[in-house]
Amino acid sequence: MLVVDDERAIRLLCRVNLAASGMDVLEASDGRQALEVARKARPDLVLLDVMMPEVDGWTVARELAADERTRDIPIIFLTARADPSDRRLGEQLGGVGYLVKPFDPVSIGDVVEDVLVRIERGEREQLRRGISSERER
């Protein structure tokens, strides 16, 4: 897993709780670093914050999708932006999940696992489309 957030607190929450679900966690504190790590380590999934200095989450998603080596890495957005228009953008950028802060970090392991299982089952497109219709916070 790669957790991208400029807030140390959010990274810490994700790392501890994902580790509790038995996952290995990498961290990046800005967009540029996120792209570097993703290209190098090819994580199974990226938890991606949107509002970050300089290179933001949307840009990271675009660049990951544009790069052969990273285009298949599933992205779950983890953001304070709750507007429907932001959800639509997340969907257009190929995200497979959209979590709005504040979120429950305890269940984040389950969410990630569920997404991975469904992708395995070939439901990636459904997950993507579900982003803008999702009502959960």
Add this chain to the structure above:
Amino acid sequence: MSTAERSEAAAADRARRLQRVAELLAEAVTPDEVLQAILTDGVQAAEARAGAIGVLSEDGRSIELLAQQGYDDAVMIGFESFPLDSDLPMSLVVRTGEPLFIATLQERNRLFPALSHQGQEGHALVVVPLAVEGRVFGAMSLSFGDKIEFEPERREMKLTLARQAAQALARSRLYEAEQALRERMSFLAEASAVLASSLDYNATLRQVAQLSVPRLADWCAIDMVGSNGEIERLAVAHQDPEKVRWAYELQERYPPDPNAPTGVPQVLRTGEAEFFPFIPAEVLDEAIGDDVELRQIVDELGLRSTICVPLIARERTLGAVTLIAAETHPPYTQTDLDQALELARRAAVAVDNARLYREAERGSNAAQALAYVADGVVLLDTSGRVRHWNPAAAAITGVTEQQALGCPVADVVPSWEALTSHVPLVAPGGAGRPVTVPIMLEGRERWVAVSGVDFGDGTVYALQDVTEEHALEKTRSDFVATASHELRTPLAAVYGAVRTLRREDVELSEDDRTQFLEMIESEATRLATIVDQILLAGQLDADAVELEVTDCEPAEIAARVLDSAATHVPDGISFGLDADGPLKIACDENKLRQVLVNLVDNAVKYSPGGGRIEISVRGQDSRCLIAVSDEGLGIPAEELERIFEKFYRLDPQQTHGVGGSGLGLYICRELVERMSGRLTVESKPGRGSRFTVDVPARR
């Protein structure tokens, strides 16, 4: 004395008597005086026992007895008025114009069998025609105590007397008619003057009613047609105010039936005058019905004769004037009706003029008011042509009144359809909710709130330029949206930390646990700061921030701010203070500290690579300059001013993650300005920034 002498003396006597009568008649002015002279001195001069004078009625179909002298009242009963074609001496004389000399009662009864049962005391009878310029208008009868064979001289004497009487009577009647006409004309002139005296036609009509009694009537009432077609009594006049009060009570108890077949309702309905020279019993019966009390009231009123004329102007019946002859006024004649019609005509014109004037005045007042209202007001007729276009409408649309008037609105404002297609038209009095629509006018986007009323003959639109309000509203909603974003991240940290700490299925390391607790503490503090700043920004917007201005030393405040910041300074950052000697300013100490704390926090945040952060305090002329400088990231030149905007972030997509509310610099600048100072910034990207608070120094 010989017969000849006697006869001569008698002739001289007759001439003297005739002379005397002629003198008296010459002095008589009114018909009453003339009749008096004829019937006393004339009858006496003719050596008659009794006399009577009758004249043709107005319609020429009957003879009315004007006066008599010497007959028993009982004898005259039934002869006050009789048809011209009846078989009576006076009728015959008026019909033929020939005098009648009847020597004996027997002869009379033979000629006029209808009279044979009466007149025992009468013997000879003379009936002579009263004529002027060959036109017979009446007759005079003379009755004698004996039977007399009238010799030519005596006949001539009667005829001379009749000629004198006829001339005097005609003259006096003419005089009377002229007097009456003069009176009527003066009344009409007076009424006209009253009507023209004011535009308050309710008041002038009341005066006219008052003026009408007792000259025109015993009672005068004026009723008007109300705005909903109801009958409104405007005035009742009678010489006795007590009776007026009583009439109003009566009206209240017996309100007029709008469908009544006679009276005011009928006149208002038909627009035709109603005239009863003598009120027929059946009309009263019809009006009274079985109401015993009302019958008594009507009997007491003694109504004799009525005229009810409509007030008509421009083919609309505005009301009615009712004249009633009761206790004093003689029954009405055609002349009275003519006068009433003339009065009504003048009154109607006056009312109509007053109403038109008021309408015109209202119209011009309305236009004047519309010229000054801030809302655009547009009046369209049913074909969509512009009928009114006030200056505000011109300002909003950019189309002048001159360009718009009379033109189809879609021609002058191409975006009219877009502007009004979603506006629900309501009926007059309806609550039309304005619809706010954006339109492009002369290349700029304007937001216009439009509401419309359809009043049948057209549509009125009210346009309000709400572009500024709309921008404000957008700023406000953006503020709320952004503020909620700002709150989400620290909230996520606090909530997440608590959830994680409470996990029972995971054993947290001591280090993680400590970090989570610290996280809760710091993020909760951050939340509180953001909330404070949002509130403060709101207060600043509403201009509700109060300052407590005292003398204070900025160097001292700066030192304390740096001390406090030093307790949680990241690695690689050092603080410094560079202050001139003691310097005092007048300001709110807490607010100034808040500003410096914010500037120092920003300096730390934007110095990720560390460096020196320094506060300098300098006196310069009458100013005090407090500058916070860093060696951090710096600010691109094009962003230097925008950083003071609410929620503006250095990152173009507002995605900058450097914590805070996005309100810090906005609040700083607002606070400094409220302390009569300025907050400015200089920066070189990559080299650092310097924020300077410039406030007046205290002497």
